[in-house]
Structures are given as structure tokens and as C-alpha cells.
Amino acid sequence: MGNPVLEIANLRTSFSIKGNYHAAVDDVSLTVHENEVVAIVGESGCGKSALALSVMGLHNLKTTKLEGQVNFKGQNLLNLPVSKLNKVRGRDVGMIFQDPMTALNPLATVGRQIEEPMDYHMKLSRGAKKKRVLDLLRRVGIKNEQRVFKQYPHELSGGMRQRIVIAIALACDPVLLIADEPTTALDVTIQAQIMDLMKDLQNQIKSGIILITHDLGVVAEMADRVAVMYAGEIVEIAEVRELFANPLHPYTRSLLNSIPANMKAKEKLHVIEGIVPSIQNLDRTGCRFAPRIKWIAEEEHEMNPQLHEAEPGHFVRCSCYKNFHFPEERVGAETYVTT
Amino acid sequence: MSLLKVNKLKVHYPIRGGFLRRVVDQVRAVDGVSFELEPGETYGLVGESGCGKTTTGRAIIGLNKATEGEMLFEGNDLAKLRGSDRRQHTKDIQMIFQDPYSSLNVRKNVLNIISEPLRNFERMSPGEELKRVQTLIERVGLNPESIYKYPHQFSGGQRQRIGIARALTLNPKLIIADEPVSALDVSVQAQVLNFMQEIQKEFNLTYLFISHDLGIIQHMCDRIGIMYKGRFVEEGTAADVYNNPQHLYTKRLIAAIPEMNPEKRFEKTHLRQSINEAYRTDYDSYFDKDGRMFDLKRVSDTHSVALQ
Numbered sequence: 001m002g003n004p005v006l007e008i009a010n011l012r013t014s015f016s017i018k019g020n021y022h023a024a025v026d027d028v029s030l031t032v033h034e035n036e037v038v039a040i041v042g043e044s045g046c047g048k049s050a051l052a053l054s055v056m057g058l059h060n061l062k063t064t065k066l067e068g069q070v071n072f073k074g075q076n077l078l079n080l081p082v083s084k085l086n087k088v089r090g091r092d093v094g095m096i097f098q099d100p101m102t103a104l105n106p107l108a109t110v111g112r113q114i115e116e117p118m119d120y121h122m123k124l125s126r127g128a129k130k131k132r133v134l135d136l137l138r139r140v141g142i143k144n145e146q147r148v149f150k151q152y153p154h155e156l157s158g159g160m161r162q163r164i165v166i167a168i169a170l171a172c173d174p175v176l177l178i179a180d181e182p183t184t185a186l187d188v189t190i191q192a193q194i195m196d197l198m199k200d201l202q203n204q205i206k207s208g209i210i211l212i213t214h215d216l217g218v219v220a221e222m223a224d225r226v227a228v229m230y231a232g233e234i235v236e237i238a239e240v241r242e243l244f245a246n247p248l249h250p251y252t253r254s255l256l257n258s259i260p261a262n263m264k265a266k267e268k269l270h271v272i273e274g275i276v277p278s279i280q281n282l283d284r285t286g287c288r289f290a291p292r293i294k295w296i297a298e299e300e301h302e303m304n305p306q307l308h309e310a311e312p313g314h315f316v317r318c319s320c321y322k323n324f325h326f327p328e329e330r331v332g333a334e335t336y337v338t339t
Numbered sequence: 340m341s342l343l344k345v346n347k348l349k350v351h352y353p354i355r356g357g358f359l360r361r362v363v364d365q366v367r368a369v370d371g372v373s374f375e376l377e378p379g380e381t382y383g384l385v386g387e388s389g390c391g392k393t394t395t396g397r398a399i400i401g402l403n404k405a406t407e408g409e410m411l412f413e414g415n416d417l418a419k420l421r422g423s424d425r426r427q428h429t430k431d432i433q434m435i436f437q438d439p440y441s442s443l444n445v446r447k448n449v450l451n452i453i454s455e456p457l458r459n460f461e462r463m464s465p466g467e468e469l470k471r472v473q474t475l476i477e478r479v480g481l482n483p484e485s486i487y488k489y490p491h492q493f494s495g496g497q498r499q500r501i502g503i504a505r506a507l508t509l510n511p512k513l514i515i516a517d518e519p520v521s522a523l524d525v526s527v528q529a530q531v532l533n534f535m536q537e538i539q540k541e542f543n544l545t546y547l548f549i550s551h552d553l554g555i556i557q558h559m560c561d562r563i564g565i566m567y568k569g570r571f572v573e574e575g576t577a578a579d580v581y582n583n584p585q586h587l588y589t590k591r592l593i594a595a596i597p598e599m600n601p602e603k604r605f606e607k608t609h610l611r612q613s614i615n616e617a618y619r620t621d622y623d624s625y626f627d628k629d630g631r632m633f634d635l636k637r638v639s640d641t642h643s644v645a646l647q
Contacts, residue, residue: 043524187387188551192595196608214525217554217597221604240601258529260558261599268536269529269558275494276524 002034005176005208006055011068013047013054015279021065022279024050026232028068032176032208039211039223039240041255045276047232048212052178054078055210056095057085072176091121094169098181100161104153110137110164111149117171136167139204141197159190163197170205177209183218195221216259220244228252231277231288234307238314248310248321250296251289257326270326287318295327296320340414341375342545343399343513348372348408348418350394350569368394370569370631371408376513381539381546383560383577385553385592391569392549396515399547400432401425412513430460433506437518439498443490449476449501450486456508471508479504479534496527500534507542515547520555532559553596557581562641565589570632575642585644587625588632590614 008030014021025047032038040048053059055070057077070077073092077085089095097103105113114133118124124132130149137145140163153161162182169177182198183191199222202209211222219226220240227237228251236249247253257270274292282288287301305318350369353362369391376382384392397403399410401417410417412428420428433456436442443452453472457463463471473483479500481493490498499519506514516535520528532555539546550556556563556577563580565572565588573580573589584590591614598607624647627633635643 043526188553188595189387189591191597192611195597196611199608215597216525217599220599220601221597221607223601244599244601255525258526259554259599260529260532261554261596269533271530271533272526275496 002036002206004031004033005072006030006032006210007069007071008051008055009069009071011051011054011066011070013050013059014065014067015050016063016065017280022282023284024232024279025054026284028229028232028234030227030234030237032210034175034208035202035206037202037209037211037222037224039213039219039226040229041213041216041219041226042229043214043255043276045278046229048214048229049180051229052095052180052210052212055178056089056093057082087121090117091172092174093176093178094172094174096162096165096169096177096179096182099185100153100158100165101185103165104161106153108152109149110151110153110156113164114167114171117168121172132171133167136170137164139170139201140164140167141193158186159193162186162190162194166194166197166201170201173205175207177207178212179209180212181214182211184213184215191218198222216255217261228255231282232279233288233317234315235289235317236315237307238311242311242314246311246314248314248316249289249318250293250320250324253324253326254293287320289318290320293320293324296324300324342378342413343376343547344409344411345375345395345399346373346409346411348395348398348410349406350391350398350403351406367569369398371634372564372566372569372571373635374564374571374574376545376547378512378545379539379543380561381548381559383556383563384547384549384566385551385556385563386566387551387592390566392551392566393517394569395566396434396517396547396549400434400515401429430456430509431512433509433511433514435499435502435506435514435516435519438522439495439502440522442502443498445490448487448489449481452490452501453486453505453508456505460509472504475504475507476501478507478538494527495523496530499523499527499531503531503534503538507538510542511544513545513547515549517549518551519548521550521552528555535559553592565592567632568630571635571643571645572632573642573644574635575639579639579642583642585638585642586646587614587617587621589644591618 008028011025011028012023013025014023028051042048054066066078111133114136115129118129134145134149137148142148142163183194186194213219223240226240226243227234230251236252247256254270254272260269272292286303287305290301300320300323302319307315307317310316348369349371351365351367354364354366356363372395384395386392394403398405405418417428450472453475454468457468457471472486476486477483481497481500520531523531548559560577562576564574567588573586580589581593584593594611594614598604632645633647635645637643
């Protein structure tokens with residue numbers, strides 16, 4: 001593993017709802033190293049996007065309170081004035097957005113949009129800039145780059161547009177990339193292409209990548225390390241092979257069991273009881289997943305759940321994982337075999 | 340006898356232009372599709388966006404007009420029936436829509452949403468209607484008291500259950516489910532899929548399951564048809580298609596499913612690369628000169644592939 005690029009320490013992002021602040025990201029600590037893909041998985045509302053936007057400083061500060069530290073290149077991004085933050089965003093940190101249909105400006109040509117971050121962050125002559133843009137287009141797998149340079153987003157397909165969004169993120173050689181659901185809006189075959197492209201680029205640029213997704217398949221293909229989030233907290237964090245071979249937290253195990261691909265055809269999928277709590281109604285004492293695994297005795301949970309290192313590098317929150325079983329399994333069964 | 344037999348169905352949209360906006364060309368959204376549904380089975384239609392899978396479903400239920408071809412539902416051609424004859428069969432075919440957020444009328448409460456089909460087709464007193472709606476809403480796992488609530492008071496999964504309850508009111512024989520879970524989170528998705536399997540047995544339903552998610556299709560469907568540019572690429576049982584794909588396009592689609600085992604991710608990438616390579620070299624043997632699929636040819640009793 002390389003040097004740490006980004007260190008998030010005790011980050012808490014709270015949104016103001018009717019005058020009260022409620023934490024959507026609650027005390028999250030995470031380190032991203034050079035040349036490492038850290039995936040953040042969870043269902044909608046778990047705080048994964050709020051986390052990414054906090055790192056980028058894209059929340060509206062009138063309604064958002066940010067606490068903790070986001071250390072990047074020796075400075076805490078949370079305390080940086082906007083003028084200084086703008087020198088970091090788009091240059092050292094690139095962002096790939098979810099929906100390529102809305103992330104691009106419909107009124108500017110592709111070439112213009114990829115040049116834009118270079119205008120802000122690099123001093124390049126016109127010729128050098130154009131050369132760089134064409135080179136970027138080739139690197140993201142666009143073959144007729146001369147023509148695409150002059151085209152507008154509406155002339156391109158979804159997959160092509162996502163490639164452009166990636167080219168913009170890469171424009172100034174970032175050391176950290178944040179990809180927020182980069183393949184969710186795309187078709188399966190295009191998703192596969194974009195995943196392969198991102199893996200390929202990762203090998204070239206060696207930057208750290210935060211990959212935010214709800215799709216465990218994308219995680220299994222792309223990530224080096226995985227953080228599973230539930231209700232604003234990281235509940236499990238491990239190296240990707242370890243996580244899929246040996247998932248520990250009840251939430252991770254439930255999620256894996258609710259995916260059709262993991263089950264035999266016509267077999268019943270696991271259903272997680274109850275619903276994801278909203279940040280206003282969330283009970284912040286005790287294990288946050290407890291209301292959804294009611295068959296587990298109260299004593300199994302911790303009063304104040306902490307992350308425990310179950311295996312080297314494999315952290316799980318709360319002690320309830322130790323004796324967790326699905327309701328259909330026998331109580332007291334020692335081992336659980338994933339299919 | 341099969342419940343539904345679709346024979347050479349075509350749905351074309353005219354492109355108008357030029358002088359007097361004459362028809363200059365056609366968009367061949369569905370271009371000669373044939374398949375049969377046996378009672379009680381789940382048939383999956385898969386393909387990427389724009390392949391015509393939704394248009395096929397909508398043509399069967401009558402939301403699109405079929406340009407050509409037959410759709411024999413219990414022996415009657417839905418494409419030719421008009422007026423009251425057609426209406427008799429609308430009862431038997433119902434639809435579950437993709438997005439539970441936009442397919443429920445926000446200004447109606449659950450009672451009115453679910454009883455709308457009843458009011459259209461059956462004469463019931465308000466008391467009977469209420470009773471029927473209450474049993475249905477209980478069956479889909481919602482509180483019977485919630486029938487006076489409005490859609491915005493429910494979560495995504497609950498809304499989709501309301502959509503399903505609405506589809507069930509008239510005891511249909513065929514349900515067309517157009518991407519019923521793609522707007523939902525994984526855990527909620529599991530809930531809805533399990534539930535669809537339960538009611539299938541209970542009400543003896545036949546599903547036409549339309550989806551782009553190959554994992555879900557494999558889980559739910561007995562037989563599968565893969566579509567590309569309005570035509571069938573491959574058709575067969577789930578095992579035929581997933582374990583023994585014959586057409587290059589099918590192989591590519593299956594290779595695109597993300598690998599759930601991190602140990603095998605490099606193999607998967609290589610597999611995709613070799614298929615892309617094959618796409619360049621063998622293109623002509625899989626697609627005709629217009630880039631369209633050939634007609635289906637049988638390779639076994641259950642398995643057909645579009646090859647020359």
C-alpha cells in the first residue's frame with residue numbers, strides 16, 4: 001500500500017431540518033492510499049453520497065454543519081476558504097458524477113468542457129491544451145477524438161458521455177478521484193466497459209479512488225478495500241476479498257443474501273425486516289441495525305458500538321456479529337456458509 | 340394450449356419529415372418478435388435500453404398499437420379485437436410498472452387506487468369494494484387501516500406492493516411486469532421479488548418479466564428471450580441461455596454481469612476483452628448486412644438462436 005492520500009477523521013455531516021441538525025454522516029474515519037480503490041457501499045440514505053460531497057465541499061454551508069477533519073496534502077479541507085478549496089477541487093481531486101446526462105453542460109462542446117479545469121488550474125498554451133484534451137479523449141477510449149472534440153453532449157450516447165465526465169475528472173492529473181455511482185445510470189454492457197476503463201486508468205494514473213456505489217457486483221470487480229455504511233456509520237471495513245469471503249456484520253451478510261446473483265434460482269431471497277431509519281428518527285444510542293434484526297437478543301449488542309478488529313485489517317462495528325444468525329438458521333449454529 | 344402466443348409482432352413508429360410531414364422512414368422498435376407463454380410460467384424479456392422489450396410488453400397490454408403480427412391470448416388475436424371484445428381481455432392482462440413513485444396517482448388514496456379497476460369492470464357496492472380492497476391490501480402485507488392513506492405516506496417497497504395489489508384486483512391471468520424492481524434498493528428489491536413469487540403460486544399467475552438486470556431475470560424466470568434492436572437474439576430456458584449461450588451478443592451481455600467473486604475479476608476482464616475481439620472479427624457471421632439479427636434457428640428442443 002502506498003502513502004495515504006486522504007485521511008478522513010471523525011467526520012460528521014449534519015443537515016439542518018426545521019432548526020435542528022441531524023447527522024447524515026456520523027463519526028466516519030477512513031483513509032485512502034495512493035493507487036487504492038476504496039469502495040463505500042450502502043443503500044440509499046446511508047450517507048455515502050453525503051460523505052463524498054463533504055470531502056469535495058459541495059454542501060450548502062447554510063444548512064450543513066461539518067465537523068471533524070478531512071486531511072488532504074497536509075491541510076484540512078473542511079477549514080479551507082472557498083478560494084483555496086477551488087485550487088484543490090478539479091485539480092488534485094477529480095469527481096465523476098452519477099448521471100452523465102446532467103453532469104455535462106449542454107451548451108458547451110466536449111473539448112471546451114474538458115479544457116475548463118485546465119484553464120483554472122494549469123498554465124497551458126492553446127495548442128498544448130488541445131493536444132492534452134485529445135490525448136485524454138483517446139485515453140478514455142474514444143476513437144474519433146478529433147470529431148468528438150467539437151461535438152455537444154446531446155450528440156453522444158450515455159456511455160460516451162460518461163467517458164467525457166471521466167476525462168474531465170482526469171484533466172489535471174488528480175491524486176484523488178471520487179466516483180459517485182459512476183455506472184448506475186448505464187446499461188449493463190456499457191457499465192462493464194466503464195468498469196474496465198476505470199480499472200485500466202487506475203493502473204496508469206495510480207491515484208486513490210473513492211468509489212461510491214450501492215451495487216456489490218461493482219464493488220467486487222473494482223475495489224481494493226470496502227467500507228459498508230448503514231445509517232451514517234461505517235459498520236464494516238475490510239479488504240475486498242476478505243469482505244466477500246468472510247462477511248461479518250449482520251447488515252453486510254443480509255445485503256449479500258438479498259442479491260439474486262448469490263442465490264439459486266427460485267430460492268427465497270433474504271429480506272431485511274423494517275425500513276432504513278430516516279436521519280430524524282434515528283435512535284443514535286446502541287446498535288443502529290438492531291431494530292432490523294429483532295431476533296437477536298439485546299445482550300448481544302453493545303451499549304455504544306465501536307469498530308472491532310476481527311481479523312487483521314477487518315473491522316466490524318458492534319459485538320452482535322459474533323453470535324449473529326439468520327432467523328431461518330438454527331440458533332447456536334457455529335458456522336455459516338455463504339453460497 | 341399456450342396462454343399467450345405472440346407471432347411476428349411488429350411495432351413501427353413513423354418518422355415524419357420533409358414536405359407536408361410525410362412519413363419518410365420507420366423506427367422499427369419491435370421488428371418481428373415471436374414467443375409463447377405457458378400458463379403459470381415466468382418468461383423474461385431482457386435487453387439493453389432501446390431494444391424494444393418495453394414496447395413489446397406495452398403492445399400486448401394495448402398501450403401501443405401493433406403495426407403487424409398476431410398476439411393470440413387464449414386463442415383470440417388481441418391485435419384485431421376492438422371495442423367491447425377487446426375490453427373483455429383487458430381484465431385478464433394487468434401490468435406492474437417500473438417506478439412506484441410515478442405510477443400511483445398522488446391525489447388518490449389507496450382505496451381509490453386499488454378499486455379503480457373494480458369500478459371499471461365490476462359492479463360492486465361500496466361495502467363489497469371496501470372488503471375486496473382490504474383483503475388485497477392485507478395480502479400484499481400492508482396494514483388494512485392504511486387504505487385511507489396517500490401514496491406519499493409509503494416507502495418505495497410499500498408503493499410497489501400497492502401497485503401489485505392494483506394489478507391483482509381483477510384476478511388476472513397474465514401480469515406484465517416492466518422492470519418492477521429497478522427503482523428499488525437491493526433489500527427492498529428482494530422483498531418485492533419474493534412476494535411476486537409467492538402470489539404467482541397463490542393466484543396461478545403467468546408473468547412476462549421485463550428487465551435489463553440479468554441477475555434478477557436468472558433468479559425469477561423459467562424461460563428467457565434476449566432482445567436486440569427489436570428482434571430476438573436467443574431464446575431458451577434459463578439454463579440454456581446462462582450456461583450455454585450461443586450468440587455472441589448473449590455472451591457479451593452475460594459477460595457484462597459484474598463478477599461477485601473478487602478472486603475472479605481478472606478472468607472476467609479477459610473474458611470481456613476476448614468477446615470484444617470476437618465482435619470485431621466475427622461480426623458478419625452474427626449480424627446481417629444491416630446490422631440486424633437473423634431469424635431464430637432451433638438448436639435444441641428449448642433453445643433457439645439467431646444465426647444464419
